[in-house]
Amino acid sequence: MIGINRGLRIKCVAGGHVEGTVLIGDRSCQVKEMASHALAQFKDRIIGTPRRGSIHDVVLREFARDCGLADSIEIKNFDWADFILDALMDGEIDGACGTPALAVLARRQGSKIILPPDKIWPFNPSYGIIAGERLILESPLTLENFLVLHEDACNLLRERPQIAASRVHNDIKIIDEDFAREVLAVSPKYCASLPDEYIDSSLAFVPALRVMGYIDRDLEKEDVFWTDAIKRVHPHEHHYSLIRQ
Known part of the structure; x- marks a missing residue:
């Protein structure tokens, strides 16, 4: 939002994780x-x-x-x-x-x-996927293919944290497996979807950002989000709030 306020031509095109603070x-x-x-x-x-x-x-x-x-x-x-x-x-x-x-x-x-x-702040966005407007306009299929992989990764983090932790350790040796598993357990709300709860919670930051002086104008949903691709990739209900067994 701060970048968009400053003129960056980007949009949030998918979610990823909520309540990571x-x-x-x-x-x-x-x-x-x-x-x-x-x-x-x-x-x-x-x-x-x-x-x-x-x-x-x-x-x-x-x-x-x-x-x-x-x-x-x-x-x-x-x-x-x-x-x-x-x-x-x-x-x-x-x-x-x-x-x-x-x-x-x-x-x-x-x-x-x-x-x-x-x-602290229910459904607050921890991270999402940001894309440049040029990628959105010129390479929508490439973006959708990436979002399919992103959703698969979110599902792995949420449904099979032990496997995810092992892979994190294998790729980043300095992070041990037990640590990665503990981190995933603190806030296991991973999904690629952009449901209304994610969007509404994100937009609730706008007045706070204005009061704190980080942005100087109001931002609307269309200024921040582009949901067409993720709706095609993830048309069903989001998984953020589903309890992991």
Whole structure:
């Protein structure tokens, strides 16, 4: 959305993952089911998150505003997620808001996920597939073929996480299989579809982005999304909210 506001000729053409923003607390924090109670533990304290304008930064700032805690919590941005983990371990910050991978690394060091991902901002987009308008117009079949593969990959991540974790390890040796499996379990909501819930949740970021100064105009669905290809590839109901056995 920030890129489109600045003139990039791109569209979101498929989904991928939702609810990938996780709230992490140090040892002093408690796990809470109620969103406002979880965040209230950071009053007069510091939460680290990726750089300004990232999905996690926007989600956390809007989350704090909705809970009436925007003036009570300091949000510190970091250029790299590794620095967030280091700051949390050193006591420089009291919590973190970031990816499932960051949450698993922090959990292994004694911190904890203090709020389920779906409680922060339901159906918030974690990632989707972006395509240039030139590709959409000139090579629609190539795009559709790619989206078929993308849907297959989403299904593998959701339905067979052990196999997916093994493949991640085989391709990226520094990521061990157990770690990959833990990451997938934190937020297992993978699908290529672009249902109304995904689109509506994404567009709910528009006013937040305007208030924060990241964009200077309203964006409509047609400005951000092009759904023709994914509707042909994935015409049936989405799989994001289906419980994995």
